[in-house]
Amino acid sequence: xxxxxxxxxxxQMLRAAMDAAGDSWDEVSKEVEWELSIxxxxxxxxxxxxxxxxxxxxxxxxxxxxxKNTAEAWKYTLQGKALVGAENAVNAALAAVRQFISxxxxxxxxx
Amino acid sequence: xxxxLTPLLAVVLLFACAVTYYAPHDAETETKLMALQxxxxxxYQTTATELEAExxxxxxxxxxxxxxxxxxxxxxxxxxxxxxxxKDTVHELALLRESFDIAQDLQAHGFRVLDEVLLIQKxxxxxxRALLSLERAKPQRRDx
Numbered sequence: 664x665x666x667x668x669x670x671x672x673x674x675q676m677l678r679a680a681m682d683a684a685g686d687s688w689d690e691v692s693k694e695v696e697w698e699l700s701i702x703x704x705x706x707x708x709x710x711x712x713x714x715x716x717x718x719x720x721x722x723x724x725x726x727x728x729x730x731k732n733t734a735e736a737w738k739y740t741l742q743g744k745a746l747v748g749a750e751n752a753v754n755a756a757l758a759a760v761r762q763f764i765s766x767x768x769x770x771x772x773x774x
Numbered sequence: 775x776x777x778x779l780t781p782l783l784a785v786v787l788l789f790a791c792a793v794t795y796y797a798p799h800d801a802e803t804e805t806k807l808m809a810l811q812x813x814x815x816x817x818y819q820t821t822a823t824e825l826e827a828e829x830x831x832x833x834x835x836x837x838x839x840x841x842x843x844x845x846x847x848x849x850x851x852x853x854x855x856x857x858x859x860x861k862d863t864v865h866e867l868a869l870l871r872e873s874f875d876i877a878q879d880l881q882a883h884g885f886r887v888l889d890e891v892l893l894i895q896k897x898x899x900x901x902x903r904a905l906l907s908l909e910r911a912k913p914q915r916r917d918x
Contacts, residue, residue: 694907698900705893717887725876726893732869733897736904743796743862743908750795750913 673703676734698737705730797860799912803850807909810846811902813839818895821881822888830884840878847871866905873901 676699681692709730713723764770817839824830851867854860877894885891 698903701896701900705896708889709893712887712889718890722880722883722890725880726890729873729876729894729897732873733901733904736866736869736901739862739866740904740908744911746859746862747796747911747913753795 669700669703669707672706673700676703695737695741702730702734794913795859796912797854797857797863798915799909800853800857803853803863804906804909806846806850807902807905810843811899811906814843814898814902815895818891818898821885822891822895825885825888825891831881833882836878836881840874843874844871847874863905863908866901866908870898870901870905873898 673696677696706727709718709723709726712718713720718726821831847867847870851864851871854863854867877898880890880894
């Protein structure tokens with residue numbers, strides 16, 4: 664069986680994450696790059712443990728499930744941060760309009 | 775006169791509102807997640823230390839840790855579900871509970887090498903960081 668190259672695996676995961684994150688990528692890139700490199704290292708280690716017979720198939724599957732859950736958690740964090748970023752952008756635009764109305768008509772709008 | 779003002783009033787009312795796509799930041803959730811992250815870190819460090827000394831934590835100690843962890847995460851999940859637009863955190867908490875369930879099962883059958891503990895410890899720590907990163911990014915609650 665071929666060896667897993669953690670760096671190559673991390674790069675593949677990174678490309679997939681960048682596609683998923685879209686415009687919000689710049690904001691979260693460093694954080695996610697770091698986490699994906701940890702995850703890739705863990706998957707590589709798990710593979711080696713299984714090859715060496717230290718963990719059996721059943722244990723490897725369970726360990727893999729934990730790693731997969733962590734990767735999914737980061738996917739949800741990326742999704743959530745993208746939505747929060749969109750909310751901040753829209754609210755900043757609304758605040759600018761409120762300021763314009765206040766300056767132009769002299770109306771103070773509370774929210 | 776009123777007809778002419780109506781569209782303007784509508785625009786004013788529209789921009790008077792702030793949009794909320796996302797649940798607000800919850801300080802209590804953040805504090806409890808940080809406490810649980812430290813507790814889990816300590817538990818797996820102790821597990822590793824015991825394994826190095828060719829011992830293992832008692833089943834009672836294991837069950838107590840995993841039981842308390844599930845209870846805390848269950849409460850956090852209920853709280854997360856009570857907010858609108860908070861499904862990402864809800865999913866992440868459900869996944870973390872599942873991971874702790876699997877880890878409990880693996881630990882009950884015994885670890886042979888330190889790397890097995892390290893894999894779980896790193897994954898759990900990263901999972902907590904994902905939850906905390908999202909919680910800290912959420913908008914602060916606005917008090918009117």
